Every structure is written in C-alpha cells, then in structure tokens.
Amino acid sequence: MLDDRKLDVLKAIVTDYVASREPVGSKALVERHQLKVSAATVRNDMAALEEEGYITQPHTSAGRIPTDKGYRLFVDRLAQIKPLSQAERVAITSFMNGTADIDDLVGRTVRLLAQLTRQVAIVQYPVAQRDEVRHVDLVPLTLDRMLVIVVSSSGRVDQTMVEGPVLAEQSLTTLRQQVAAAVVGRSTADAATALSGFLDSMAPMDRAIIAPIIASVLETIAAKPAAHVLVAGVPNLAGAEFETNLRPLLEALEEQVVLMRLLGEAAGDDVTVRIGQENTTLGFHATSLVAAGYGSDLQASLGVVGPTRMDYPSTIAAVRAVARYVSRFLNEG
Known part of the structure; x- marks a missing residue:
C-alpha cells in the first residue's frame, strides 16, 4: 500500500x-x-x-x-472529475439542439465528442429493446409508386418503396388513418400482429391493391437496424505516441465488429475506463478507452479512444455529460 x-x-x-x-x-x-x-x-x-x-x-x-x-x-x-465549464455546457446544448432523427443525433454526438476530448470518438447506434411505432405515413410519389414511412419511438425512420397502382386520394387518406389507428403507440411486435388480419376487413375488390401496401408496412415495422458505430476524430491521433502501434489501431478503427466488441466490453450505466492492456480487443492494447452507456431501454454505448497519456478527468467528464444529454434527448423524445 x-x-x-x-x-x-x-x-x-x-x-x-x-x-x-x-x-x-x-x-x-x-x-x-x-x-x-x-x-x-x-x-x-x-x-x-x-x-x-x-x-x-x-x-x-x-x-x-x-x-x-x-x-x-x-x-x-x-483523479477528481473536472466539472464542465459553462462554455462546454453551452457548446453541448447548442451543438445538439435541432437534432432531427436518430441518424442526425448519432452523427452530431460523435463529432461533438471528438471536438470536446480531442480524441477519437466512437458512438454506437441505439437499438431499442422495446421500440414503439410513433408515426406511419403513405406518400404517393407517382401513379404507380408509393413510399411507406415508419417512425419509431427511438427516432429511427424506415422507408420502403411500393410498386403498383396508387389508391385515389380519398381512399388513400382513409387507408392511412386506418393503418395509423392499428399500429401507432404499439410495440413493433404488437403492431405487426394488429396488421396481420387487417385485410380481412377490406372489400375483396380492394385487397389486391391494398395487400402490397400492408405487406410493405409490415416489412418496414419489422426491419431491424444494423448494429454499427460511427467514428470521428481519427486525425486527432496525429502526433500521439503510438509509434509502431498506430497502423494496427487505424486498421481496427475501420472494423465495425471490432468497435462493437470494444464498446461492448465497456458497456455500463456509468463511465468505464479501460487502460492499455486492459483492452483485450486487438489493436487497442496501447490505448485507453473511456466509455459510457446511454439511453434507458436502449442498449448502446459511446466513448473515446486515445493514448494512455490522456487527460482522464476532463475526458471522463465530457463522456459522462454527452451520454447523459443523449439519454435525456431519447427519453424525452
């Protein structure tokens, strides 16, 4: 001791x-x-x-x-965690305000983390454990083409194209309302169940036109987001003391599976710090990872990778603050 x-x-x-x-x-x-x-x-x-x-x-x-x-x-x-300055707190709020959807949120988050920490930022896309349908729309594009749009409670927007005759405006409006009444506010599983018998209530002459539309809505609701991460701030590695370890690190940063494993090892409610050889993922043995989970019913992580010679108090504070901001944004959404 x-x-x-x-x-x-x-x-x-x-x-x-x-x-x-x-x-x-x-x-x-x-x-x-x-x-x-x-x-x-x-x-x-x-x-x-x-x-x-x-x-x-x-x-x-x-x-x-x-x-x-x-x-x-x-x-x-x-280490005593440094409180964020007023300027840093304002920067987080202003940078994240006006976020449109989950893609925009993840993109802004990874850029913000890289700027705040001057390290390489990694943000995993959130995957909801219980996603609900928030909005559904049927948008005619041409006389024989329609776009099905489904927005989930996690902010994810999925789209599917439907080929075939488009319903008349009044009929399409009625169908849109009926589909929305059946699925909005339900979990994706319950929404799919609600639509499974949807065609039974339709007139036989309408089923041929409506069936492809309902099938596309079902396909869009059931679509699972690909598990992947975004990376930003790789130029921040310039000048860092990795010596011969830089090339393996750069190669590892290009592999989605590797990054998912790296973040998975550090997943948790609060900030996790992995230093040097504590990172078992190949390519990251000479780095430090500061990561945190975010969301409530979402299993996702974000963090930064850099040299072990890192300003840990400031980095931990930045990662924690951004994770909490993103969680709050998702929960309020």
Whole structure:
C-alpha cells in the first residue's frame, strides 16, 4: 500500500506528463507542486513507485512516466472529475439542439465528442429493446409508386418503396388513418400482429391493391437496424505516441465488429475506463478507452479512444455529460 505522500507524487507525475508529454523529474515536481518535502525525498518516493510498477524510466538519465498500473491507480483513487465549464455546457446544448432523427443525433454526438476530448470518438447506434411505432405515413410519389414511412419511438425512420397502382386520394387518406389507428403507440411486435388480419376487413375488390401496401408496412415495422458505430476524430491521433502501434489501431478503427466488441466490453450505466492492456480487443492494447452507456431501454454505448497519456478527468467528464444529454434527448423524445 502506498502512503498519501507517494500517492501525491504519483498524481503529480501523471498530471505533469499528460500536460507536457515529457518524462518528469523530481526537481520539477518540487518546483511545480506543493509537496512540502525535499527533492531527495521525492526521488526516494519515485524509486518506490518505480519498484511497485506505477512509473517507469523510459531511458537512462530521464525522468519518469506513468505505467498502465500508475494510470489505473490515478483514475481509481486520485483523479477528481473536472466539472464542465459553462462554455462546454453551452457548446453541448447548442451543438445538439435541432437534432432531427436518430441518424442526425448519432452523427452530431460523435463529432461533438471528438471536438470536446480531442480524441477519437466512437458512438454506437441505439437499438431499442422495446421500440414503439410513433408515426406511419403513405406518400404517393407517382401513379404507380408509393413510399411507406415508419417512425419509431427511438427516432429511427424506415422507408420502403411500393410498386403498383396508387389508391385515389380519398381512399388513400382513409387507408392511412386506418393503418395509423392499428399500429401507432404499439410495440413493433404488437403492431405487426394488429396488421396481420387487417385485410380481412377490406372489400375483396380492394385487397389486391391494398395487400402490397400492408405487406410493405409490415416489412418496414419489422426491419431491424444494423448494429454499427460511427467514428470521428481519427486525425486527432496525429502526433500521439503510438509509434509502431498506430497502423494496427487505424486498421481496427475501420472494423465495425471490432468497435462493437470494444464498446461492448465497456458497456455500463456509468463511465468505464479501460487502460492499455486492459483492452483485450486487438489493436487497442496501447490505448485507453473511456466509455459510457446511454439511453434507458436502449442498449448502446459511446466513448473515446486515445493514448494512455490522456487527460482522464476532463475526458471522463465530457463522456459522462454527452451520454447523459443523449439519454435525456431519447427519453424525452
């Protein structure tokens, strides 16, 4: 177990190294931090921290840098989450206001996270565990083509094209109202059940025209969103200290399955931090992941990936704030 003084020294090393990217020496720590001990005492503490595996010396005559173990202790016991500034809170609100649908929401979220953290942002599309039909519409495009539109409670918009004769305006209006009455406000499963016997109430002469429309509505309601993620901020990796690990990381960032696994490992109600080798996903062993789940009945995650030399307090605060904002937007929607 480390005493409070050694913990203070470790905290100072992490803070200075994240800010400067340079190995930290004992003299610098004494000058920049109110440790209230001599440089010799700090050197002894640094030697003890190195022996315990919390810091390391990258080369002879250099200062010390934190190890994955040191960052983990910093995050778990030493880091104080920085509150977002007023400007950052306003930026989140203004950036996300006016969101149109789920695609727009995810797109705005991934760009916002990349800007706030200056890291690579990853946002998983939400998949509702109990999605409801919020709106359905039948839009004639030509005399023999119609567009079926279904909007779900998660904000997802699905469209299906129907080929065939289009009903007269009054008949189409009546059908639109009947379909909406049957499905709006129901879960997708219940809506599909309600439509299964829909044609039985139709006049035989109308069924041939209406059947393809109802089939398309059923197909659209039952459509499952593909599980995938959006990525933004890859240029933020420029200058990061990945050395030979950069190429595997870039390749991993292009693989949807890999990213889904990465976020899945860190899924949770609150912010999860995975540091270095704690990331078992290939390509991410030299990175840190800060992620959080979002939504209430939605199973999805968002987060950022960057070097282990990361400003953890600020990054954790940003990820948490954005996840809570997106959750609130989805719940209110």
